[in-house]
Amino acid sequence: xxxxxxxxxxxxxxxxxxxxxxxxxxxxxxxxxxxxxxxxxxxxxxxxxxxxxxxxxxxxxxxxxxxxxxxxxxxxxxxxxxxxxxxxxxxxxxxxxxxxxxxxxxxxxxxxxxxxxxxxxxxxxxxxxxxxxxxxxxxxxxxxxxxxxxxxxxxxxxxxxxxxxxxxxxxxxxxxxxxxxxxxxxxxxxxxxxxxxxxxxxxxxxxx
Amino acid sequence: xxxxxxxxxxxxxxxxxxxxxxxxxxxxxxxxxxxxxxxxxxxxxxxxxxxxxxxxxxxxxxxxxxxxxxxxxxxxxxxxxxxxxxxxxxxxxxxxxxxxxxxxxxxxxxxxxxxxxxxxxxxxxxxxxxxxxxxxxxxxxxxxxxxxxxxxxxxxxxxxxxxxxxxxxxxxxxxxxxxxxxxxxxxxxxxxxxxxxxxxxxxxxxxxxxxxxxxxxxxxxxx
Numbered sequence: 078x079x080x081x082x083x084x085x086x087x088x089x090x091x092x093x094x095x096x097x098x099x100x101x102x103x104x105x106x107x108x109x110x111x112x113x114x115x116x117x118x119x120x121x122x123x124x125x126x127x128x129x130x131x132x133x134x135x136x137x138x139x140x141x142x143x144x145x146x147x148x149x150x151x152x153x154x155x156x157x158x159x160x161x162x163x164x165x166x167x168x169x170x171x172x173x174x175x176x177x178x179x180x181x182x183x184x185x186x187x188x189x190x191x192x193x194x195x196x197x198x199x200x201x202x203x204x205x206x207x208x209x210x211x212x213x214x215x216x217x218x219x220x221x222x223x224x225x226x227x228x229x230x231x232x233x234x235x236x237x238x239x240x241x242x243x244x245x246x247x248x249x250x251x252x253x254x255x256x257x258x259x260x261x262x263x264x265x266x267x268x269x270x271x272x273x274x275x276x277x278x279x280x281x282x283x284x285x
Numbered sequence: 286x287x288x289x290x291x292x293x294x295x296x297x298x299x300x301x302x303x304x305x306x307x308x309x310x311x312x313x314x315x316x317x318x319x320x321x322x323x324x325x326x327x328x329x330x331x332x333x334x335x336x337x338x339x340x341x342x343x344x345x346x347x348x349x350x351x352x353x354x355x356x357x358x359x360x361x362x363x364x365x366x367x368x369x370x371x372x373x374x375x376x377x378x379x380x381x382x383x384x385x386x387x388x389x390x391x392x393x394x395x396x397x398x399x400x401x402x403x404x405x406x407x408x409x410x411x412x413x414x415x416x417x418x419x420x421x422x423x424x425x426x427x428x429x430x431x432x433x434x435x436x437x438x439x440x441x442x443x444x445x446x447x448x449x450x451x452x453x454x455x456x457x458x459x460x461x462x463x464x465x466x467x468x469x470x471x472x473x474x475x476x477x478x479x480x481x482x483x484x485x486x487x488x489x490x491x492x493x494x495x496x497x498x499x500x501x502x503x504x505x506x507x508x
Contacts, residue, residue, distance in 0.1 A: 094355060098314040100379035101362070102321060104371050108385035110328045111321065114394035119320035122401070124309045164404040169451065186293035186437050188337060189353070198319070200307050204353045206298035213293045213439060213492045214482055222301040232489045237293065239435045240471055240495035241407040242451055269303070 128197035129268035131162050132245060135195060136271065137262035140250040149247070150174060157195065167194035167243055173236065174247040175273075180231050181246045182220075182273030184212035185238040192243035196271060203272065213237055223274045246273040253279070286338075286431050289345035293439040294482070315354040322361045328388035329368050333405065334461035338433035339363040409468035411453035415498070416470065421447045422504035423474060425496060433461035436500045443480050444504050448493060449473035456497055469497040 091099070105111045135157065139146035149156045153170045157163060170192060173181040185191065186209045191199040202208050211219050216233050220226065227233070236244045248270040254262060269275025292298075310316040326336065340360035341348065351359065365371040368386075375382050392400065417423060427442035428434070435457050451471040459467040478490035 094358070095312070095314045097376060098317050098321075098358060100376050101358075101371065102317055103379050104375045104381055105321060105325060107381050108371070110370060110385065110388060110391060111324050112391060112393045115324055115392045115397050116317065116320040118394055118397045119323060119401075120310075120316040122397070123319070124316065128309075164402040166404070168404040168406040169408060169454075171449075186439070187290055187435060188340070198309055200304065201311070201353065202301050202303050205301070206292055206295070206349070207301045209292040210295040210298045211301070214478075215487070216490065217487065219301055223303060230489065232491065233487070235490070235492045236473075237437065237492060237494045239437060240451070240457075240497070241454060242471070242473070242495050274301075274303075 123193075123198055127193060129195075129271065130263070131197075132192075132195035132268070132271045133263040133266035134259070135160060135162065135245070136247060136266045137259045139247055140254075140262050141257075141259050146247075153245070162194040164194055166190070167192050169241050170195075170243045170245060171236075172245045172247050173234070175249050177249070178230075178232060180227055180233050180273065181244075182212060182216050182233060182235045183238060183244040183246060184209060184235060186210075186213055187239060190238035190241075190243065192245050195245055196268060200268070220274065223269060225274070225276060246271050248277050251277050251279060286342060286433065287429055287438060288341045288343075289348040290341035291438050293437050310354075318354045318358045318361065322357050324392040325361060325365065325370075327390040327392050329364055329370060330390070331364050331368070332460055334433055334455075334457040335463070336360055336364055337457070338461045339367075341433075407455040408452045409455060409466060411468070411470065415450055415472075417447045417450075417472060417498070417501065417503075419447050419450060423447055423472075423501045424504045425474065425494075426500055426502055428500070430458065432458065434458050434500075436496060437494060439481055440474075440476060440494055440496075443476055445474040445476040445480070445493075447472050448475040451495065454497065456499065458497075458499070469499055471495055471497050472501065474501065 106113055139149050149172050153172045157170060175181055189199050189204040191203065208219065213235050216235055217227065238244060265277045265279055267275050267278050270277050340356050348356065362376065366373060370386060422444060424444050425436060425440040425442065449472065451473060453468045454471040455466040456469045459465055473493050474496045475491050475493045478486035478492060479488065481492060
């Protein structure tokens with residue numbers, strides 16, 4: 078990480094915001110408002126345990142198992158919870174399925190709402206002005222920023238997450254993946270394909 | 286409020302720039318702010334709608350100049366000051382300048398997993414039947430509250446159709462003001478892009494927002 082501090086070499090090279098956050102944490106701790114071990118655990122959890130590999134396993138299972146897919150679409154929160162993907166920012170979830178005629182894309186124009194349990198914390202671009210401003214007005218141009226061009230007759234459906242509903246895109250299973258294991262399938266499910274700004278990525282780099 | 290956070294349809298932001306192999310946090314302090322904001326909400330007794338308002342309630346130039354976690358930090362500082370928990374002077378001094386307030390519910394290490402895997406569901410039992418049904422034509426109200434709302438400007442006054450009924454949920458507009466959860470029916474309302482952006486818009490584009498019942502009126506009513 079670019080700004081990691083080294084113990085024993087603190088002080089002069091810290092930026093204003095780093096100093097301020099450190100000061101705030103010190104005051105919170107000395108006043109007894111936080112448990113420092115809980116802070117460390119929260120950071121560790123969202124850096125290491127909760128991320129888009131969770132969602133990729135869900136998508137792979139849906140591709141491999143028609144009955145699971147049916148349940149995932151009909152009762153998303155319960156079905157995700159049965160795999161252990163539940164909780165903060167995933168309390169109310171909808172799974173939306175791409176088809177040859179329909180492409181789904183998810184945004185939060187007002188802030189950064191995102192399904193944490195299956196995708197982790199959102200990337201910077203998802204929280205940025207360019208994405209939030211353009212996704213609801215001109216999503217095809219946003220897709221071009223990601224190198225994705227859809228046929229002009231494909232309907233694009235943008236879901237603006239303005240409440241506590243969180244949306245996960247179920248991308249189309251690429252042709253040529255018949256007989257693949259769930260693990261193999263999960264390896265081609267990209268984070269962006271579950272937001273709707275990308276497509277699953279075959280090992281040779283072709284997006285399908 | 287009609288703040289800089291309400292970005293749908295604003296021009297001039299430029300290209301979306303994806304980052305390959307992006308880390309969860311780009312600096313140590315970002316992770317600290319993220320975790321401190323989540324943990325401090327418990328002794329602070331504020332709710333998600335209050336903290337969202339604390340983040341967005343700033344001059345547009347300030348909102349746009351700050352990075353994402355700088356906005357989180359500013360929102361956290363505002364909530365802590367408002368509750369009398371940490372003052373700006375204490376942050377400046379990097380030490381407490383007075384006795385701590387008596388608080389409860391401090392997030393302990395041992396409670397993190399259970400707390401976060403439970404989450405904070407916002408669905409509540411309904412006390413009245415839903416006014417609209419799936420397929421109904423509705424219009425987003427043309428309202429401009431100066432307080433917190435989750436109805437984005439780009440749909441206000443526009444006609445749409447009820448596509449999903451999502452249950453009865455905590456109403457942010459009152460919850461942010463400490464006026465109670467006031468649960469309201471929550472709908473997914475789908476708009477044709479041409480009703481939002483004019484006849485030049487992509488005819489194959491549909492956009493939805495999730496809207497609470499007080500945000501909507503029947504499309505038959507005069508706007």
